[in-house]
Amino acid sequence: MTQLSPAQKPVDKSLYGGSGSRRITVRDIAAAKARDEKWPMLTAYDAMTASVFDEAGIPVLLVGDSMGNCHLGYESTVPVTMDEITLLSAAVVRGTKRALVVGDLPFGSYQEGPVQALRSATRLVKEAGVGAVKLEGGERSADQVELLVSSGIPVMAHVGLTPQSVNAYGGYPVQGRGEEAAQQLLRDAKAVQDAGAFAVVLEAVPAELAAEVTRSLAIPTVGIGAGLDCDAQVLVWTDMAGMTAGRVPKFVKQYLQMRELLGNAAKAFAEEVVTGEFPAEPHTFH
Numbered sequence: 001m002t003q004l005s006p007a008q009k010p011v012d013k014s015l016y017g018g019s020g021s022r023r024i025t026v027r028d029i030a031a032a033k034a035r036d037e038k039w040p041m042l043t044a045y046d047a048m049t050a051s052v053f054d055e056a057g058i059p060v061l062l063v064g065d066s067m068g069n070c071h072l073g074y075e076s077t078v079p080v081t082m083d084e085i086t087l088l089s090a091a092v093v094r095g096t097k098r099a100l101v102v103g104d105l106p107f108g109s110y111q112e113g114p115v116q117a118l119r120s121a122t123r124l125v126k127e128a129g130v131g132a133v134k135l136e137g138g139e140r141s142a143d144q145v146e147l148l149v150s151s152g153i154p155v156m157a158h159v160g161l162t163p164q165s166v167n168a169y170g171g172y173p174v175q176g177r178g179e180e181a182a183q184q185l186l187r188d189a190k191a192v193q194d195a196g197a198f199a200v201v202l203e204a205v206p207a208e209l210a211a212e213v214t215r216s217l218a219i220p221t222v223g224i225g226a227g228l229d230c231d232a233q234v235l236v237w238t239d240m241a242g243m244t245a246g247r248v249p250k251f252v253k254q255y256l257q258m259r260e261l262l263g264n265a266a267k268a269f270a271e272e273v274v275t276g277e278f279p280a281e282p283h284t285f286h
């Protein structure tokens with residue numbers, strides 16, 4: 001019979017740049033908050049890209065439903081299905097050794113209630129091998145968070161701008177502006193913490209409010225367009241790398257012009273094909 005392993009010691013040193021070859025767990029995330037340590041998170045949608053980020057030491061990778069617009073050619077995250085999230089989450093898990101992989105529950109896979117949420121999350125854990133799931137909503141999703149957590153599935157919550165509500169918002173407006181909205185955001189963050197979430201994404205909220213939420217929670221906040229004072233920061237990888245087509249949100253910083261570089265490589269290849277320069281001797285069998 002297999003031995004159950006004892007509770008794992010926290011990873012050596014820090015989440016980013018720390019050593020240790022075993023996978024990061026939610027216990028390590030909690031330990032980082034206790035050390036007041038900041039950490040990075042990126043999205044990933046395939047094994048190849050995920051392995052690059054894993055080798056770069058990114059401790060948490062989110063298989064975001066942003067795959068809808070960034071990877072699958074939809075206009076928003078709304079059409080993304082459980083089949084799509086499951087397939088790409090399995091690829092990201094296969095491509096990584098150290099990162100905690102978080103699977104995003106797509107629109108329609110948890111809104112019916114806690115039982116539907118548990119069915120969807122269980123599928124992601126069993127079929128894709130993710131270490132945690134994420135879902136959108138504060139007070140409105142607290143019952144879902146509670147059942148998942150009590151069933152043994154770690155949950156990252158997501159409050160502020162929740163992109164699956166794009167049709168209700170009529171766009172992607174900044175959240176939490178004004179006293180009433182700020183109080184609602186604080187209640188939302190508290191509700192998911194009380195329900196057992198191990199972390200919470202704060203999307204598109206004023207920096208001062210995000211700082212207040214971060215101070216008042218025991219679990220880490222993961223900011224995206226939420227200022228400098230969150231415990232962690234996340235960006236969509238195609239935005240961070242300058243690969244996304246068209247306009248990107250104001251909160252994005254591009255660390256690479258990948259779209260331009262990749263386009264240039266494609267043009268260089270095409271030129272050499274039409275001129276007969278490629279393939280040359282080193283690329284040829286005899």
Ligand SMILES: Nc1nc(=O)c2c([nH]1)NC[C@@H]1CN(c3ccc(C(=O)N[C@@H](CCC(=O)O)C(=O)O)cc3)CN21
Binds near residue numbers: 066251
């Ligand atoms: N490529 C990509 N990056 C993302 O960060 C992202 C997605 N896709 N898809 C799902 C959602 C949509 N997101 C977005 C998209 C646009 C804005 C945006 O442009 N917001 C306005 C705010 C205007 C205001 O209310 O003041 C902005 O000007 O940045 C914000 C979040 C974030 N998520």
Ligand SMILES: CC(C)C(=O)C(=O)O
Binds near residue numbers: 062066201
């Ligand atoms: C931007 C992050 C938080 C997300 O939910 C996604 O990529 O789907």
Ligand SMILES: [Mg+2]
Binds near residue numbers: 064065066077104
């Ligand atoms: Mg998402």
